[in-house]
Structure formats: structure tokens, C-alpha cells
Amino acid sequence: MKLKTFTGGIHPPDNKQWSSHKAIENCPLPAEFIVPLAQHIGAPSVACVEVGQHVAKGQEIGSAKGFVSVPVHAPTSGEIVAVESRPHPWGTALPAVVIKPDGEDRWSAELQPADPSDLSVDDMVEKVRQAGVVGMGGAAFPAHVKMSPPPEKKIRTLIFNGVECEPYLTADHRMMLEEPERILRGVALLQYVFGAERVVIGVEANKPDVIDLLEKECAGTPVEIMALQVKYPQGAEKQLIAAVTGGEVPSGGLPMDIGVAVHNVATAAAVTDAVIHGRPLIERICTVTGPAIREPKNLRIRIGTPLSHLVDVCGGLVEEPGKIILGGPMMGFTQLGFDVPSTRGTSGLLLLRSEDVAAQPEGPCIRCARCVQACPIHLLPATIAAYARRDLLAETEEYCAMDCIECGSCSYVCPAAIPLVQAIRYGKAAILAKKRNS
Amino acid sequence: MLASILSLGGIGLFAAVTLGFAAKKFAVEVDPREMAALEVLPGANCGACGFPGCAGYAKALVAGTIDLNQCPPGGADVVTKLAHILGVEASATARQIAVVLCQGDNRKAQLKYRYLGLEDCTAAQRIADGPKTCPGGCLGLGSCQRICPFDAIEMTADGLAVISRENCTGCRKCVAVCPRDVIHMTPYESGVHVLCNSHDKGAVVRKYCQVGCIGCNICKKTVPDSYKIENFLAEVIYEQDTEAGEAIAKCPTKCIMDFNVGYPDGSSYLPAVADKPHAA
Numbered sequence: 027m028k029l030k031t032f033t034g035g036i037h038p039p040d041n042k043q044w045s046s047h048k049a050i051e052n053c054p055l056p057a058e059f060i061v062p063l064a065q066h067i068g069a070p071s072v073a074c075v076e077v078g079q080h081v082a083k084g085q086e087i088g089s090a091k092g093f094v095s096v097p098v099h100a101p102t103s104g105e106i107v108a109v110e111s112r113p114h115p116w117g118t119a120l121p122a123v124v125i126k127p128d129g130e131d132r133w134s135a136e137l138q139p140a141d142p143s144d145l146s147v148d149d150m151v152e153k154v155r156q157a158g159v160v161g162m163g164g165a166a167f168p169a170h171v172k173m174s175p176p177p178e179k180k181i182r183t184l185i186f187n188g189v190e191c192e193p194y195l196t197a198d199h200r201m202m203l204e205e206p207e208r209i210l211r212g213v214a215l216l217q218y219v220f221g222a223e224r225v226v227i228g229v230e231a232n233k234p235d236v237i238d239l240l241e242k243e244c245a246g247t248p249v250e251i252m253a254l255q256v257k258y259p260q261g262a263e264k265q266l267i268a269a270v271t272g273g274e275v276p277s278g279g280l281p282m283d284i285g286v287a288v289h290n291v292a293t294a295a296a297v298t299d300a301v302i303h304g305r306p307l308i309e310r311i312c313t314v315t316g317p318a319i320r321e322p323k324n325l326r327i328r329i330g331t332p333l334s335h336l337v338d339v340c341g342g343l344v345e346e347p348g349k350i351i352l353g354g355p356m357m358g359f360t361q362l363g364f365d366v367p368s369t370r371g372t373s374g375l376l377l378l379r380s381e382d383v384a385a386q387p388e389g390p391c392i393r394c395a396r397c398v399q400a401c402p403i404h405l406l407p408a409t410i411a412a413y414a415r416r417d418l419l420a421e422t423e424e425y426c427a428m429d430c431i432e433c434g435s436c437s438y439v440c441p442a443a444i445p446l447v448q449a450i451r452y453g454k455a456a457i458l459a460k461k462r463n464s
Numbered sequence: 465m466l467a468s469i470l471s472l473g474g475i476g477l478f479a480a481v482t483l484g485f486a487a488k489k490f491a492v493e494v495d496p497r498e499m500a501a502l503e504v505l506p507g508a509n510c511g512a513c514g515f516p517g518c519a520g521y522a523k524a525l526v527a528g529t530i531d532l533n534q535c536p537p538g539g540a541d542v543v544t545k546l547a548h549i550l551g552v553e554a555s556a557t558a559r560q561i562a563v564v565l566c567q568g569d570n571r572k573a574q575l576k577y578r579y580l581g582l583e584d585c586t587a588a589q590r591i592a593d594g595p596k597t598c599p600g601g602c603l604g605l606g607s608c609q610r611i612c613p614f615d616a617i618e619m620t621a622d623g624l625a626v627i628s629r630e631n632c633t634g635c636r637k638c639v640a641v642c643p644r645d646v647i648h649m650t651p652y653e654s655g656v657h658v659l660c661n662s663h664d665k666g667a668v669v670r671k672y673c674q675v676g677c678i679g680c681n682i683c684k685k686t687v688p689d690s691y692k693i694e695n696f697l698a699e700v701i702y703e704q705d706t707e708a709g710e711a712i713a714k715c716p717t718k719c720i721m722d723f724n725v726g727y728p729d730g731s732s733y734l735p736a737v738a739d740k741p742h743a744a
Contacts, residue, residue, distance in 0.1 A: 117592025362576055362592060385580045415582065445581045452587040 029231055031255035032268035034402040036435045038193050038258055038356065040232060044315045044322040046196045050204055053325040053339055059101050059125040060112050060367035061087065061330035066166040068094035073109045073123055080105050082134035084306050087123045096158040096168045099306040100125060101328035103132040113366045115352050115359050122367070125330070137304045147219050150301050157300030158307045158370075162292035163187060163261060164353050166371035169293055173219055175282045182285040184222035185270050186213055186294060188229040188236065189254065189261040192354025195374040197311040198291055200324045202229070202236045205295060206243045212294030213249060215301055220287055226250045226270050227291065230260060258356060259433040263288045265402050277429050292373075307370060314340045318347040318377035327368055334364035336375055348380030356434045389442035397436035397446060403429055407436035411446045414453025419460060422453040430454065497549055498526045504545045506537045510613045512635035525550060533557045537614065537633030559652040561632040562639055566602040566646050567659040567675050567719065567728040569622035573601050574672040589643035597672035600661035602646050608638035620730030628733045629655075629723055655724035656690075656700055656708040658683070663695040670717075677719045683711035 064070035071088035075081060081100040088098035104127040114120040142150070155170035175181060186209075190198040202209060217225050227244075229237050231253045240251045254260055254269050264275045266288055273284045281288055289297075292310065299305040308329055315322040320341030327336065333350070337343060351358040352372055368375070397407040405426055413421040427450055436446040501522040509517035513534040515524065524530040525546065532546045532554070539559055547554035579588050579595035585607040588594050594603050604623025616631030617638060627638070629652070639647045646661045658677055662669050666678030679696030690708040691698050698720075700708050712720045727733045 360577075415584070448581045448587060448591075452582065452584065452590065455590060456586075 029253055029255040030269050031257050031260065032265040032402055034400055034404065034435070035257040035259060035265070036400050036438055037256070038438065040256070041193045041315075042196050042199070042232070044194065044196075045313050045324055046199055048196075048200070048322065048324050050200050050311055050324045050326055053327045053331060053336065055102055055127045055129070055131065055328070056331050056335035057126070058107070058332070059104075059127065059328065059330035060122050060332060061098055061101060061125065062112070062114050062120055062122045062367060062369055063088045063098055064114070064116075064120050065098065065329070065369040065371065066096055066160045066168055068092065068096075068168055068171075070121070071095060071098045073121065075106050075109070075123060077106050077109060080128075081125065082132055084134045084137050084308060086306075087125075090155070090158075094168055094171055096155060096160060096170070097306075098123070099158055099308050100134075101308045101330050102127045103130050104128045113362070115361060115366050115369060115372070117359070117362070122330075133305075137306070139303050140301065142215060142218075142301055145301065150215065150219055153304070154297055154300050157296070157305065159293065159296045159300050160307070160370050161290055162296060162310060162370065162373070163290040164357065164371045164373055166369070169289070169297065172287060172289070173216070175220075175287070179282040180285055181220040181222050181282060181287045183224045183226065183271055183287075184217055184220050185266060185286060185288045186225070186227040186291050187261055187263075187266055187288055188227050188233075188240075188291040189266060190233075191230060191256075191258045191261040192356055192358075192374070193258075194315050194376050195313045195354050196315070196324055197313045197373050199233050199236060200313075201295065201311050202233070202291055203239060206239060208295040208298050209291045210240075210243060210247075210249070210294075211302065212296070212298040214247075215297055216289060216294060217248075222287070224248075224250070226252050228252050228254050228260075228266055228270050230254050230256045232256045259402055259431070259435065262402065262431050262433055264431065277426060310370060310372065312336070312368060312372050313374040314377075315374065316347075316377035317382060318344050318379045320344055327372070329370055330367045332365065332367050333361070333375055336368065337364060337377075343377065345379060347377040348383045349376075349378045351376040351378070356438070357432070386443040388444055391442055391444060394441060396439040396441065400435040400439045402433060402435060403431060405430060407446045407450065408440075408444070410453065411444065411449035414449045414456070417456065419453065419457050423457050427453050428457065495526050498522050500549045501525050501546055504538075504542055504549065505535060506542070506633070508537055508613045508633075508635075510537060510633075510635040510637055512536050512633075512637070536560060537635050539633070560634040560649045561629060561652050562627050562634065562636065562647050563650050563657050563723075564602055564608075564625045564627055564647050565657060565659055565661045566600070567624065567721070568596070568598060568601045568673045569620055569624035569728075569730065570604060571622045572674045573598055573676070579605075586641070586643045594644070598662050598664075598669075598676065600644055600646060600663065601673065601676075603644060607641050607643075608647060611637050611641045613637065618732060620728070622730055624728060624730065626728055626731040626733060630736055651702050654700065654702045654705050654708075656705055656712070656720065656722045658691075658698045658700055658720050659728065660697060660719045663697050665696050669696075675717055675719050678717055680716060682714050682716065683720060686711040686714050 069091045074089045075087045083103045085100045086097045087100050090097045104125045107126045108124040111119040112122040151170050151173045159169040160166040237253050267286050296307050312327045313324050314336050323340050350361040391408050410425045410427045430450050434447050505518040513521040515521045544554050574597045575595050576597045585603045585605045602625050606619045608625050609617040614633050616628045660677035669676040669678050677698050683698050684691040687707045687710050690705045709722050724735050
């Protein structure tokens, strides 16, 4: 049978063999945690602790500001040594709380487990908000906002994203294989919250072990496991919806407009921790991999662990890396150094050698239309980029630049090495700035 | 033969009559002063006056809704001519020109990463606040050079924008496009500038730039009237800068420069001390 997928997309070498067979290891505590207050889409949280104060593991150290915002919690017990700007994965210095662990790793006494059968939907959403749960796929959008759709938008289909289409990353793969229970309890809770009729876990066919295991685990439940053809960017929300349901999210719209909600499998696990165990989101699975690291691993890391510590835990560097990327190679953020901390969206740390990132000089567009074929949302990347570079914002917008998901497929296939995504991002930012000013 | 001559001739005659009638009937009245003003204006359509082009400014001038000193590229000369056309008193303003307050090119200032993307400063600034470690220095990708309507900006081989004192008309297009606000408007009469735009502390500046201002106060001690230090950055007080040049030799990082004597390293521009054609 032909496996389902979306139209467009690319097939980069997946390079998951580095770490896909490695069981998850617990990462030892670093000497110092740097917990950024801005880790999610929306308003950054505000520090609610002082220097010198002693905090327990899971205690709130940054409180949410506004609806689209979540609190931040202490990853371990210890002393607050600083509340100041520190280098952040986004490229600039941003406010962070620095914690020196006391080694006891003692949970806050206020956090109590609960029986989900006693909780209403609103209670559950509130617990998820308090626990600071965000989308764990990388974008880090607050989960409680997604869980509170307006009443007129009925969610009929709930899709869980176990695709992990980014090359190199194996964090979700290992989690689904080793902790299916944690994920499936979250799946059931979210199905209850949304009242969805259909629940699908989408997994790419390059993880047959996961598909077998989940099918066994879900036998007799309404949860459907769907094997998908291997293709990037299948893990993007709109592409996953297209692959699973065949439906298309309207331009400028949200999945809920067509009655669909998408959550990452790791988010489901975090919802389990938040609702059933009452525990905030202070750790996640992160793949440390790439040719420049001695021993690639899948680690369970605390949020705020500096990257230098992750490198040490993985046996150090083989050579000075040519590129340090947080996340996958396609949509991850390139880092300036190892002094930045991991955040809730850190699905991986990828270390490439200089020879892996050799750059090609930009050439002229030869109108081969490979970018058009690769674009998963059917845009004309070369045309939009050309308009954006000339600051023709009206035309850039007319060609639907705002619908670009910045997946990088066009730049990947471009034989002339034109920085298409950068040009489109530049255009999008200029359009937004113009709208704000007018 | 005859039929074709008649039919074509007929069409021609009809079109001529219609066009002639339309030209009379729908003629647009243009104030002759507006045409005269448009003649005088530089015609660069740079937009410094706030209108899309010179024609819009000319129209507003005749309508009397705007001052006639709003055309920096024209300078005092144009103001006088406009005043003559419009029959009003001339109110000339001192000439202002743009200066890049930075001389930290890619050789003198440290880069935090190798930038390979679009040749555009705004696009580069969006990636981790730009490839230069200095938060205020010139990125050297030439956005100002490309937007300048008067060919008054050059990029040195090491990536530094330099503005010609003589060619700059003060239209401020480069000031608006620069994502790092490193281009400042200064009086044409003032040739001495502190070429640094970093407010970081001296020890920090020293780490990433050989020619940055470290806020050491020596210039202010030498010529107290001509310099002020704010947030670890010295600045010339242009209203009283006659003695400012005396501090140039004292500056430990050589970040004060007199453009009447020379331009930053790598520039092909030559100082023109004797001749100041635009001076008001």
C-alpha cells in the first residue's frame, strides 16, 4: 500500500543512524543552570525570585505575563546566583535566572499528583498552563492556548506528531520507543480536553519499531497509528494535516479552522506530567549528535543546561565544529558558542565539522523551478525572494509570502545557492513592520 | 484605392477633432510657478522633503503648505531661487551632511560569525544582531551605498561605508535605511567627528575593536567645551567645535578624525579643505 504524505517537500539524507539506537540517558546536573525567561512564543515571563533565594525543584521562578505566556520553573533545587541578561539561543543576550544546584534535587512540596477523573477540562488546561507546557516540536507555542479553541471551532480530529522529519534528530523516536505509556496517557487526556472524534499518531515509516510498538499498545483503543512516507517537512503542522487528513489549512488560517489540532508526542508526555503528576516542564529529551561530537547520545536534559555541559557529557568534541546548531539542520538555530543554555524547544544539539558546512557562492537564478516543486505550500519561492530583495513589499505580499513556513526546502534544492528563505523572511519582517507602523 | 484613402483619412480626421476637443475641454491648469519651481529643484526624487518626488514638493510649495528649506540636496542655492520664484523671503539653513560614525572595518573590528547571506544590512542585522561583535558598528554590506541617489557613499575593500563630504546633499536616505543607526546628520562646517557608535564600556570595546571609543575622557579633558561623554561614548559638541581638532592627537584609540584632513583607511575620497562651494 502506498503510504500517505503531502505534495512537495524534499528528501535530505536523514543521518539518524548516529543516535537512533542509543537509549535515553539521564544527563547529570551541570555546575550552573541558566534558565532563560523567554523560551516560548508570546510575552516573556517575568522573574519572581531574588538573588540569594533558595528554590526547590519545580518552583516557579518566572511568572507568566498575559494569556499567550507561560511560567518558568526551577530545573533543580539550589540557590539563585543571578538574574541578568545572558546569551540566548535566539542570538542576543536576554534575561535569565541563573541557579547553582545544591545537589539535593529536592522537589517543591507544593506539587501534588492529581486524579484526572476528578478534574474538569478547565482544570486540566489551567494545570497545563501552570506547568509551563509549550509545543515541544521546536516552535514552543504555549500548549494551553492551543487547548482553548473558541467554542465555535469544534476540533474533530486530533493529530499527534511523531514524525520527526528533521535529519539527525532521534529524541522523539527514542521517547516513543521507551516511554509509550507517558505519551499515550497524554494522548487520552488531550482527546478528553478537545472532545475529538478521531485521534491519529503520525509516524514516518523510517521508524518501524515505533509503529509496531504503538500499534500493539493502542490495540483496542480509538487511537490510530498512521505510517507516513518519509519526507521533509512532514513534521510541520500544515503538512502533517495534509498528509493525515488530505485537508488544507486556509491561507492565513489556523488548523482549528478545519477542525484539526496538532500536538507533538513530547507535548503529550509533558501534559501527562503536568496533569497527573502535577510536575512542571523542567526537562526534555534532546539528541546530541553530528560528526563533530565524540559520542552521540539521546539525553534527558533539564531546561537551562548549558550546551558546554552537554558536549562534556557526550565525550567532548572530535574537532572544532564548523557549525553549532540547536535543533535540526533544516530549521534549527545556528549558535555563536557553547555558552548558551538549552530551552524547552531544544530538540537537539547538532555539531557539524567545517567540511560539512562548506558554502557555495550565490549564482543567478536559472528558472529551473526546483524551489517551486519543493515548496510544501505551493508558493513561488524564487519570485517572492526576488520581490523581497527589491523591497517591493506589495508584490511580496500578493505572492503569499506570509504563508511561507520557512522550512528551508527551497534553499536546500536551489542549484544556484540563492538564500531564498532569508530573503523571504526579510520580506515578511518588512511587511509586518509596515503593518505595525500604519 | 479611393475607399482606403477616404476611410483612413476619415478616421484620422475624426481622431484629430476628438483629441483637439479633449485637449481644450479637459486641460489641466498648472500654475506656472509650479513648473518653474520644478525646474529649479534637483530632480533626484530622493524624498527628503517628505514627498514622493520633486513634483509633489513643488506643488506643496506653490500651495504654501510647506517651508522652502525642506530640500537638503538643493542647499542654499535652491532656497534662494525658490524664494525668488515664489516671491517670499529666503530662510536658508545651515547645510547638514551624513557621516558614518565608525571606522571599524572587517580588519579592525571583530566579527562574531561569518555571514554568507543576502547583501543587505537589515537582513544581516536580523541574524543574531548582525555579524559584527560591536552592537553599533557599520556592517559594511552597502545598503546605504545602494540607496544613495547622489553616489556619495563608497564601500571600502574591508567593508566600511564612507560618505563623501562634497557629494552628500543631506537627503537622509542612508540614515533611514541603516539598521544600526551608525549614520548621523552633522553640520557641514564640522569636520571633526568621534568615529564610534558603541556605548559599551571601554574594556569591552577594546576586545572587539582596535579603533573604538573607550570613554577614557581624554578628549573632554583636552578640550572641555567641544566634547561630551555619554554612556562611555564621546561625542563632538558641534555647536562649539572650533577647538575640537586639538584632541585628535591625544585620543589613545585614534577614533577622532578630521575629515578636512583625511578620510578613514581604504577610502578613495580626498579632503577638500580650500573649496567649500555649498557653505551658506
